[in-house]
Amino acid sequence: MRDFALAPPVATTPLTAGLADSVFETALRTPALPVLARRLDATSWQEVSAAELRDQVVDLAKGFVACGITPGHRVAIMARTRYEWTVLSHALWAVGAEVVPVYPTASRDQVAWILRDAGCVGVVVEDEQSVMTVGSVCATLPALRHVWQLDTGALEELTRRGEHVPPTTIESLRRIVMPDATAVIAYTSGTSGRPLGCALSHRSLASPCDTLLAGWAHTAAPPGSRPSVLAFLPFSHVYGLMIQGLCLRGGILMGHEPDLGGAALAEALRTFRPTYLYAVPSVFEKIYKNFLRTAQEAGRGSLFERAAETARDFAAAVERQRLGRGSGPGFDLRLQHALFERTVYRRLRAALGGRVHRATSGGSPLHRDLSLFYEGIGVYVHDGYGLTETSGGVTMQPLGREKSGTVGQALPGTDIRVAEDGEILVRGPSVFQGYVNAEPATRAALRGGWLATGDLGFLDTDGYLTITGRKKDVIITSSGKSVAPAALEQRLRLHPLVHQAVVVGDNRPCVGALITLDPDFLAHWRRSLTLHGDSREAREENALREEIARAVAAANSSVSRSESIRAFRILPQPFDQSNGLLTPSMKLRRDSIVAHYAAEIEAMYQARARLPRQSAPEDVLSWDDADNVFR
Structure with missing residues (x-):
């Protein structure tokens, strides 16, 4: 067994209260400092100062108090990465409540499980679709009392309801939040069963942020430039929460981009310029x-x-x-x-x-x-x-x-x-x-x-x-060889045509792979082919298999022969949340994928078994029968 520690802890200011304090402390120290940027339209952003953010947090916190939210209550936020997420989470932390992030793409069953398991008393949703999802499971959620919808003015309604609550109430509640109190119940991806709720304290969430800021904050921007970060990863994931914490605790300007689509993200990067x-x-x-x-x-x-x-x-x-x-x-x-x-x-x-x-x-x-x-x-x-x-x-x-x-x-x-x-x-x-x-x-x-x-x-x-x-992903072939699939899958995805890859082979004579194609690059690749005649579709299919075979050969070059991919199948559809093969955090549900494509996997290995033993082929093109990838 080997262990390693880099160095003694970097000197950081000990956390003495909750995560919301960073908003209040920054506003007290540098009230005019821009800390957030709101998207106004496709090309412009409006900066929000530390003082403005603090005031919005206080107004929402007062609204939560007026609705009966008290220290220890759990409130879910089921929304994409948008400005309101940051304000809401800090308002909840200011009154000692616990935030339960939920992916807005989560299924009905996943939403029901998380809200029930966490005992949420309220949930903030983004749109009508999410309201319908929560509404369809409300009968199984006895603790749930509030559903707030962002797109119908939930923030304005909360602010109005809290008008009679004195600011001193929020100040008193904020000051009793201790560092070791639970701040977030973050659910695991659930790749192999029910998601588990991880209780994360204010201290544990702040710790990696403060350590990184103490030792590496100066690398966030070139000398003389104001550091800025475009947050587009889901705040429903701990990685997104860490990015939010780094920005607000480090005074780094943060913009929000809820759309992970290529065109939207490219435009946000171009205009926000992180x-x-x-x-x-x-x-x-x-x-x-x-x-x-x-x-x-x-x-x-x-x-x-x-x-x-x-x-x-x-x-x-x-x-x-x-x-x-x-x-x-x-x-x-x-x-x-x-x-x-x-x-x-x-x-x-x-x-x-x-x-x-x-x-x-x-x-x-x-x-x-x-x-x-x-x-x-x-x-x-x-x-x-x-x-x-x-x-x-x-x-x-x-x-x-x-x-x-x-x-x-x-x-x-x-x-x-x-x-x-x-x-x-x-x-x-x-x-x-x-x-x-x-x-x-x-x-x-x-x-x-x-x-x-x-x-x-x-x-x-x-x-x-x-x-x-x-x-849990290690594959054991029928000959007893252990194969970790991650490196092979990672290498396969380097090829521009490969979108996803899942390596299989448990109790099989060799390693195989299920491969899906990148739709954008596939369309470009098809346009670039110079094929003519009535047999274009067949020739296009053969050319595609040759290209994917090269990707497989490149992946195999990084492992031993016994670990290499000896058969593969190109699938017509990607693994997706809609077919239950991806988690909301976009992780592969391997067991579900293997079960879903059991027939294809069996056919792939049957084709491999039909090959003559005395002339084991070196050419990956001959390891599998042809796939109709255009059906």
Whole structure:
């Protein structure tokens, strides 16, 4: 068993009250400081000062008090990432209430389970559809007394109801909130069963934010620039909550973008112009694919690919230099990089708003090649690690010694240990209080002060942590070979045509893969084909299989033969929440996917079994029968 701690805790101001205090303290210290930005229209934003935010928080807090919300009450917020989410959460914390985030895309059964399990007395929803979802389960929720709808003036109604409540009442309630009081009940993704509610205290939520701000706040913007962050990840997830906490506790200007669609997000980045970007790997993958597709449509695909290769080579050379393992980029590489900086890289950064110079990826591992690409074009992307149970991040890259392909080292004050079976254990101030109404699960997760994360990984000799997958996702083939699917799936998704990938193979003779296609890039790829004649559809299908086979071969190059993908099936539809194959946090429900596509998986392995044993093919194209991917 190996363990590692980065350093003694960075000096931070001890938390003495609740999370809402940061709003009040900033307003007292710098009342005119812009802390939030509201979207006015497609291209313009209105800044909100610290004093204005505090006043709105007080007005809403008074409204909650008038509605009977008292310390310890739980109120759910079921909305996208929008301005009101931030005001509502701090108003609830100001009166000592506990926030229960719920994904607005959650199913009826998921909403019923969370509201009932948490015992919510109220829920704030966004629109009529959400009202109908909550209304359909109200009969099973005896504690629920209030449903507020944002799009029909809920904030204005709460403000009006609280007009008779004196501000001193809110001040008194705020001052009795203790750091170790529960602030959030955040539910896990529920990939393998019912979601569990993680009780997170004000202290545990503030801890990683304050540690990161103490040691890394100066990296949020170039020297002389005001730091700003565009929040578009769901606040229903602990990663989104951590971003909100970092901004409000660190005085970083934060804008909200509720629409994760490509066009809306691109426009928000262009107009808000953040200096730091927080996203998940799928967003960074999508941005890269959009760069490539745009270049190919303009007839500059080869130029982009050469520029991307140069960016990765340059970043890798710089990394070797900063780790003391090389002399840095040579003259020719520096010359090539400088040429592409003038012709390609600055345009790519402009698509992100033109001011982003660093970023963090979280939620799942980011492939090293992508990290190197972004660093090479001038946007260093740190791959972070954390869980709902740890209130967000537990690792960070040490400044000046960043290592792509890892998630960095343990945050100061946090300890990381890797057990003999490869499971990552975490101990520190951000670890949760326990699961709500699930004492056996809490005892299983917390072992002698250490949190058993369920993640697999390893620590290198310098204490850098690499994540290799989830313990429960490990595949055991019929020959007894253990395969962690995450790395293969991650490598497959690097191909622009691949949208999702699920590696299968439990009790099978070899590893297989289910693959879905990126619809935007598929449409572009089809347009770029030069096929003619009556058999175009068949030839198009063959060309597509050849392209996906190359993606499989590239993924296989990173693993041993016994771990490689020996059969694959291209699916006509993506894994989605609507078919129950994705969680609201966009995580794969592996067991559900395997059950849903049982017939396809069986056919894939039957086709593999029909191949002659004496001439085991090396060509991945012959490992599976043809798929009609256009049905």
